Amino acid sequence: MSPRKSVAEALGTRAAILDRSVAIASAEGLEGLTIGRLAGELGMSKSGVLGHFGSKEALQLAVLDRAGEVFRAEVWEPALPAAPGLARLRVLCEAWISYLQRGVFPGGCFFVAAAHEFDGRPGPVRDAVESRFDVWRERLRKEARRAVDAGDLPEWTDPDQLVFELLGMAMALNHAIQLHRDPQAPDRARRAVRARLSPDL
Template identity: 80%
Template sequence: MSPRKSVAEALTTRSSILDRSVAVASVEGLEGLTIGRLAADLGMSKSGVLGHFGSKESLQLAVLERAGEIFRAEVWEPARRVASGLPRLRALCESWISYLERGVFPGGCFFVAAAHEFDGREGAVRDAVEFRFDTWRERLRKEAARAVAAGDLPKGMNAEQLAFELLGLVMALNHAIQLHRDPGAASRARQAVRARLGE
């Protein structure tokens, strides 16, 4: 076997482990990831799985990164091409709602679930979850601030407050879909966004 083929196979195997891990963690939490479970699911040895990450914490961090890539592709990329400010803020909210409505992750929003799991803890995984929330809230805040500066939202509107409210709205949507299986939740979320941002 050539070294190039060996590296390619290792990357493919690592990617398969991460894909399975994201699916498991979405439903059962990051703590629900066990090397034994993944090995059985993928037909690998435990050492074969562990060898790609070195520790459970490293695996959890890699899974967060993979989930972040999926979130960016589903929510940020569709809105990125829209003009900044209010148009992009509206597009972000729509792609965000659609991401939950379509069940991109089987357990709902991966990061909401991870936040509930780790918010009372300390450590690298908790810090990584917090960083992703902070980054996303800051993106919302910046677009809101641009919309205010452009006159598309009322002068004096607090962009930080608006970002907080939009984050809470979509977290409530995730709750309604996952816990209550509410078929009308996405429609109500869209109505709430329109009421807050205007048509």
């Protein structure tokens, strides 16, 4: 076997472990990941799974990275062609709602679930979850500020308050879909976004 093929196979195996781990963790939590379970489901030895990460914590952090890649592709990247500011905020919110409505992760929003699981538990995994929320809030805040500066939102709009409300909308939508199986929830979220991102407030 050539070294190049060996590296490619190792990367493919690692990707398969991460994809399965993301699916499990989205529904059962990051603590629900066990090396034994992953080994059984993927037809690998425990040492084979562990060899790609070194520890359960390292696996959890890698799973967060993989989930972040999915979220970015589903929500952030579709909005990049839109004009910065209000137009981009609207596209972001629609992509965000669609991501939740389509159940991209089996357990709903991966990061909402991870935040509930780790918000009261100190350590590297909690810090990593918080960091991802911080990055997302800052992206939303930057677009809100651009919208205000361009005159597309009222000058008295507080970007931090707007971001707080948009995050609340997404969490409420995730809750309504996952816990209540409410088919009307995505449309309610869209109406809330349209009302909040109206320049006529």
